[in-house]
Amino acid sequence: MRVGPSTIYATKWIYMKPGLPMEIIDEYGHWRQVRDYTGVTGWMHSALLSGTRMAVVAPWLTKNAMLRANPEPTGTPVAQLQPRVLLSLHSCTGAWCRVSAREHSARGYVRQDKLWGAYPGEMFQ
Known part of the structure; x- marks a missing residue:
C-alpha cells in the first residue's frame, strides 16, 4: 500500500497475508484507493487486488460470532468464529452471508452484521 497512486510514492504498509478484504474507495488509472478493516487507507495497484x-x-466484537448450518438464529451451530477470522464470502442475503473459512473445512452462515467485508443490507450471489 502506498501513500499515493504511483510507485513514486512512499510505501505506507506491506500486507503479508494474502486475501485480506479491502474496500475500494477511489480509483485513479490502474490504482485503487483502499481501506482495510482497521481503517488504514492508501493506494494499491489493481494488479495486487482480486475480485x-x-x-x-x-x-469490534467482544464475543465470538456463530457460524450456523442454516441462515437463521436457531440454525445448528457449526463453529464459533473469533473476531478477525478471515472468511471467503460466497453470497449474502442482506441479513446472512454464506461463508467458508479458508484454512479449515468449516462452512455455513454468519449474520451479516458480524462481518467486515459486506455492506449492511448488501445482497449478492
Whole structure:
C-alpha cells in the first residue's frame, strides 16, 4: 500500500497475508484507493487486488460470532468464529452471508452484521 497512486510514492504498509478484504474507495488509472478493516487507507495497484469477495469476523466484537448450518438464529451451530477470522464470502442475503473459512473445512452462515467485508443490507450471489 502506498501513500499515493504511483510507485513514486512512499510505501505506507506491506500486507503479508494474502486475501485480506479491502474496500475500494477511489480509483485513479490502474490504482485503487483502499481501506482495510482497521481503517488504514492508501493506494494499491489493481494488479495486487482480486475480485474474490472476502470478509473478516468483525474486529469490534467482544464475543465470538456463530457460524450456523442454516441462515437463521436457531440454525445448528457449526463453529464459533473469533473476531478477525478471515472468511471467503460466497453470497449474502442482506441479513446472512454464506461463508467458508479458508484454512479449515468449516462452512455455513454468519449474520451479516458480524462481518467486515459486506455492506449492511448488501445482497449478492
